Amino acid sequence: MEFGFDAADDAFRQDARSWLQAHLTDAFADAAGQGGPGSEHEGAEARRAWERELGAGGWIGIGWDAAYRRQQAARTATLTQQVVWAEEYARARAPARYGHIGENLLAPTLLAYGTEDQRRRFLPPIARGETLWCQGYSEPGAGSDLAGVRTTARRDVAHDGKATSGRATYRVTGQKTWTSLAREADWCFVLARTEAGARRHRGLSLLLVPMDQPGRIEVRPITQLTGTSEFNEVFFDGAVAAAEDIVGGEGNGWSVAMGLLALERGVSTLVQQIGFAEELSGVLREAARATAADPVLKDRLVRQWAELRTMRWNALRTLGSSSEPSHPGAPSVAKLLWGGWHQRLGELAMQVRGASATVGPYDWSGERAYELDAWQRLFLFTRADTIYGGSDEIQRDIIAERVLGLPKEPKGGVR
Structure with a gap:
């Protein structure tokens, strides 16, 4: 290519x-x-x-x-x-x-x-930069396994006790979690079960839901190890979505959701990797200032650089091929590559700094609490990189079953 x-x-x-x-x-x-x-x-x-x-x-x-x-x-x-x-x-x-x-x-x-x-x-x-969106996929019991979604969307022809002249709507009820930008977003695309009694991949639909629905949508920030709240819980209590705002048609949510995840884990990771390169450059500058010449640490830094170059060329290969994005294993390979790489970068940042990595700025006047610096936040945040967006275990299962053709793992434990 x-x-x-x-x-x-x-x-x-x-x-x-x-x-x-x-x-x-x-x-x-x-x-x-x-x-x-x-x-x-x-x-x-x-x-x-x-x-x-x-x-x-x-x-x-x-x-x-x-x-x-x-x-x-x-x-x-x-x-x-x-x-x-x-x-x-x-x-x-x-x-x-x-x-x-x-x-x-x-x-x-x-x-x-x-x-x-x-x-x-x-x-x-x-x-125009006017409308912000968030993604309503993960739930407390359906994170990496989206087929376990329990949020429901029931068809309704009236809401607020007023007639809608036959304009069909859906009432969305359930809970989503780990939702980035839920407090800022104007809209949320929500994976919900529109067919009562349907299980797993069947009966799911992707609905576009306006977030400005007081009393029907509640957003609760989740405080992380970093002390910040990038993620949120979102509770839907009869939230209204218009029937014409189902993407791909009712019941086709699984195919649409998987197509979207391929975009999230595949081609768009190239932009993400450019940010990774900037972070790696910062770690390398920190290492250059260190006085101790640790050959093991130098080897890890070189490996980190080489792996990032490999990820970049893999992403460019995906961009340059018309067939690659539809390959069932491409998104999972991309997620496995960048999740582990970024986590190791956070560990390297701490190793490069040595003992000083365990302490940070503190306002002794007592007006401000202890705050993490950028490298400490990187280390703590990247602990989740191999979990969110599809855990490493799930990605390996997808590659094993859909690409290599290995038998599916027995459900309910090994007998």
Whole structure:
């Protein structure tokens, strides 16, 4: 597979670099590098405004058909130019995106499975940076195993005690957990069971649910080891979703959900890896300042660099192949690669710093509690990388059963 940049890509890179330099000023400059893993709370107001700045500049959805964007300056980019934009964005240390879930997960799903009406209603506000989304997949009893979803959505022709002129709706009831951006999001795409009595993969649907429903939707932050609350629990108590806002049709939720996860774990990880490269560079700078020459540590650092390069080329190979994204094992391989790599990077960051990694800044006046520094947050947050988004065990099962053709693991234990 050949993946290179030509003169048009180089010109696009200069345009991207110039725009970022001109617009990353004032409050946006202060928010540079904020909002990464374990730091979702940082620079919230500036980052929300930054989404609208990106939208006005035409930088959201640059790979979509222009008919679904309707921005003031809608740029159109080839596949390689989309990679260029991601690289320049990371190198500029621009604020972490609030609109990632809408642009990189929901939008491609609507383009693949949605109706024309859904695309024209939901994609332009995302492209303008106006609408934020969250993902309602995991539940207390259905994390990596999404087929165990118990949240229900029952068809209804009236709500609030008022007639709806036959306009069908669904009442969504249940609980979701580990929901990023639930407090900030305007909408949530929810995997729910629309067929009573259906089990496992059957009877599931993906519904688009507005979050502004007081009394019907409650969001409770989850405090993490880092002391921050990037994730939330979301409780739906008869929340209303319009029937026309089911993606892919009623009962087809499993296929749609798996297609979306392929986007989350596959192609979009390339952007994630660019951020990983920046984190690795920081760890290498820390190591260069260390006085002790530890050959074992140096070997681990070199391996970490080589593994990241391998992940990058695997992601580029996926981008360059028309068949690769549909391969049943590609998303699982990508998740296994980056989850373990990022976790090892957090461990390396602590090892490089030695004993100083166990302490951090403290305000002795007592006005502020002990706060973790960036490397401590990285270490603690990455403990979850091999669990969320599909645990390593689940990914290995998928590869074993769907790719290698091995027999399925017996249910209920070994007899």
